[in-house]
Amino acid sequence: MTTDGRLLRGARSRQAITRHAVDVASLEGLNGLSLGRLATDLGVSKSGIQTLFRTKENLHLATVETASQAFSEAVIAPALPAPAGAARLHALVDHWITYAATPLFAGGCFWAANLPDFDSRPGPVRDALVGQHEAWLALLSGEFGHVTGAPDLAAFQLDAVLMAANTALRLGDRAVVPKIHQTLSLLLP
Amino acid sequence: MTTDGRLLRGARSRQAITRHAVDVASLEGLNGLSLGRLATDLGVSKSGIQTLFRTKENLHLATVETASQAFSEAVIAPALPAPAGAARLHALVDHWITYAATPLFAGGCFWAANLPDFDSRPGPVRDALVGQHEAWLALLSGEFGHVTGAPDLAAFQLDAVLMAANTALRLGDRAVVPKIHQTLSLLLP
DNA sequence: ACACAAAACATACGGTCGTACGTATGTATA
DNA sequence: TATACATACGTACGACCGTATGTTTTGTGT
Numbered sequence A, B: 001m002t003t004d005g006r007l008l009r010g011a012r013s014r015q016a017i018t019r020h021a022v023d024v025a026s027l028e029g030l031n032g033l034s035l036g037r038l039a040t041d042l043g044v045s046k047s048g049i050q051t052l053f054r055t056k057e058n059l060h061l062a063t064v065e066t067a068s069q070a071f072s073e074a075v076i077a078p079a080l081p082a083p084a085g086a087a088r089l090h091a092l093v094d095h096w097i098t099y100a101a102t103p104l105f106a107g108g109c110f111w112a113a114n115l116p117d118f119d120s121r122p123g124p125v126r127d128a129l130v131g132q133h134e135a136w137l138a139l140l141s142g143e144f145g146h147v148t149g150a151p152d153l154a155a156f157q158l159d160a161v162l163m164a165a166n167t168a169l170r171l172g173d174r175a176v177v178p179k180i181h182q183t184l185s186l187l188l189p
Numbered sequence C: 001a002c003a004c005a006a007a008a009c010a011t012a013c014g015g016t017c018g019t020a021c022g023t024a025t026g027t028a029t030a
Numbered sequence D: 001t002a003t004a005c006a007t008a009c010g011t012a013c014g015a016c017c018g019t020a021t022g023t024t025t026t027g028t029g030t
Helices: A009-028 A035-042 A046-053 A056-079 A086-101 A110-118 A124-144 A151-170 A176-187 B009-028 B035-042 B046-053 B056-079 B086-101 B110-118 B124-144 B151-170 B176-187
Strands: none
Touching: A009 A035, A009 A046, A009 A056, A009 A110, A035 A046, A035 A056, A046 A056, A056 A086, A056 A110, A056 A124, A086 A124, A086 A151, A086 A176, A110 A124, A110 A151, A110 B110, A124 A151, A151 A176, A151 B151, A151 B176, A176 B151, B009 B035, B009 B046, B009 B056, B009 B110, B035 B046, B046 B056, B056 B086, B056 B110, B056 B124, B086 B124, B086 B151, B086 B176, B110 B124, B110 B151, B124 B151, B151 B176
């Protein structure tokens, strides 16, 4: 940090880089990221990016962290004012649809794009992705706990439908949106 | 074909190559496939593989076709003797779980691994993957048509749960299996 | 048995990848 | 102001990628 609280040059650069990296990774996966690709897109030098992240794995981890923060701000935070339980679940789903359909990230849901890639690839990146996904499931389960007797099952089912809906939206199938709402209604007593 | 009905050399080689390619692609995605990688794994020359498929896209298409045939043989065909409707759906789900858990393909469900990669990447490979997935959804929907009033919705929901279950199985969560059965029970009247 | 085509191979090319290293340039602290 | 450090860049390296081209091996049909 600087003396007056602004971010250092490096921190600002890191932010600009990871923000764009999240877009690329939601479109083509974290493996679609390359230092050269990012450098070209952002008009900086490849080695400049390398200086800030040292290794590709560090870039992945930073990108995953940025995606998580953006998701929390776009989906979770605006739903928290709603009363816990069914109302908050509806708010979460509504914000999630906006998040996936009018993409916060260019390629749709970040985890739908990257969890299948990393579920067979052990390492810190997979651990981070899985941890975030589990936190999301726990959040859903907590809300279902107010209204149903099998909250883990309902959370798993709702998340499954959201992930599948993301794929359908990527393919241009807007008819999937009412299916999401019908699923939530089915899972609420 | 030979005069007595056997396959030509090339066709047999193609089969051996695509069979292994399906394993690699279910583990690391179709993009994880490379001619050199396949050649090393199979102990043949890189240019030998190139002779048989000409381009990487052709290799992708052949791999996708092989995966589809293997899936039909492992999941669909053995469920067809069951009476249409609920019984056949149970049979399909049972065989699907075997298919994903004791992997027919080393990396689990082929479409769960590759649809998210290709949903933002237009081209013949995406079209083939999407076509196969739609055929699978249509099959499920047809079965649900015998027992429920909204078969498309139920098919979408069941498929979503199966895809999510594949990820969970990849991560070692065997507890997801009963959740699949509970979901099917929920969707049947 | 022979001829021909398919198959398999060896080699080479341009390109991109991730990483390492050296070098300026700016910034914060002593 | 002097010194240490973070940042950004240029360059280079070995590795792998997909593809093209030419040659040799192999199997098949006549």
